[in-house]
Amino acid sequence: MESGQRIEAALERAFAAIETPAGPPRLAAAMRHAAFGGGQRIRPRLCLAVAMACGDDRPEVTDAALAAIEVLHCASLVHDDLPCFDDADTRRGKPTVHRAFNEPLAVLTGDALIVLAFQTLSRGAAGAPDRMARLVDIVAAAIGAPTGLCAGQAWESEPDVDLTEYQRAKTGVLFAAATEAGATAAGVGSPTWRTLGARLGEAYQVADDLRDVAADPEKLGKPVGQDEALGRPNAVKELGVPGAIARLKALVTEAVDSIPECPGREPLRTLILEETGRFIPASLAREAA
Template identity: 55%
Template sequence: MDLSHRIDTAMSAAIARAQGQASPDGAVPGRLAAALHYAVTPGGARIRPTICLSVAKACGDDRPALSDSAAIALELIHCASLVHDDLPAFDNADFRRGKPTVHLAFSEPLAVLTGDSLIIAAFEELGGADDADAARALRLVRLLSRHTGMPHGICAGQGWESEAQVDLRAYHRSKTAALFVAATQMGALAAGQDPEPWEELGARIGEAFQVADDLRDALYDEQALGKPAGQDVANARPSAVEELGVQGAIKHLQDILSGAIASIPSCPGEGQLAQLVRLYAERMTPVAPARV
């Protein structure tokens, strides 16, 4: 089974559980249930769960069901963060992945509840692990919690946007890199390996992803992005383009990705993992901007 099929199958099952499809009396709030499905589809690149499963495979993937749960829990947290980020209190975005954002399609209260429900579903996914996997699952919960909340998780990343003085590296590490570190570490841990050596790879991929996102926001239009463009400038957010300029940001991106490949820990699937990072490097690097 290829990784995309594994991810899609596991995500469908997780959302069905979150929607209460197995509820004995079937009495669930239908609009909230619909919003949960809306928030995770279409799936986009699913880059974080793909990295998680790729690392698990590189480390042996001896418990694939647990690896799937780790990958899906991570993606549910990511989707929740997008729903919350798009709210009027934050980015006030109208589009995400080429369609109206959740708060426009369903209302602000339901968008808040959708994000909250996805977060709960993420931890429920890990909490439902088999008894034989309980020890690993508990460590996965701890890892995901660390990279989601304060002081260095994605909540901290959003919090940096309310500070008068922003540490750009700390901002990027929390807002974006945190879930990529979670992806590499949770993949290794799900396969029974020490997660600590995998931190640098995740941090480098995450930093590269944020720099690439800053470049796309500065160079591409709304049609190309599938969401509003120029948001860093419009919301006075710190960015690599603002700090380094376009060419400087591109050079910085290339340096980060070279370091990412060099940082891959020794493992049976090291070569295949390096190829995956090179593929992401090609996809991340802006080629032909649609606007300047």
């Protein structure tokens, strides 16, 4: 099965397990709205690529891990879009959850998606309890306090923000979890796999800052200029466009150089260089060339 199809199938199974007539139908619909249609699936693709490079000997555990990672990402988007944060009307070219449904359901959708990540791990990794315990740890650390996504977002309520720590916690941490979870799902527990994801996450955040200034609303599918408007730290503001592009390329090099020895090291390296080639917005790539 092609990677994209496998990821969608894994997500479908995760959702099917909690979709019963006993539950409130609008919550189920809002959760699907948040998770399907339009996502690039970058983090689960990374998780899967690492698991496959490590042998992917328990595909059901890999599927649980990549679905958990993507579901957490979707949860964070739903809450980030809320009126008290970005107050976004659109996401991935569709109305945000609080616009398509209502604000209470958007809060609950984010909550229930966080929980779905753990439900998915618990179900999918039931046959490998040692890997499951480690995956719960990895996933929890990636979303919670003190250094997960919630903490990253919470830095915006602090008087002093450190750019590196903020970007690491906001984006790097879920990428780092994706690579570590991929390796763990395949029975390779080494935390050295985190570096690959961490650097790619930083690169993706720089790319996001570049997209924000490139200001191509149709392609991005969400309002632009939010970082500027909210006074958030931004690599482009700190380094300029050429400096940010150079930083992005250096991060990708560090990422691929960090890949630990494994059966599929070379194909993984090639795949990552291909995918990250698309990180830089076309208009800025031309400008910087």
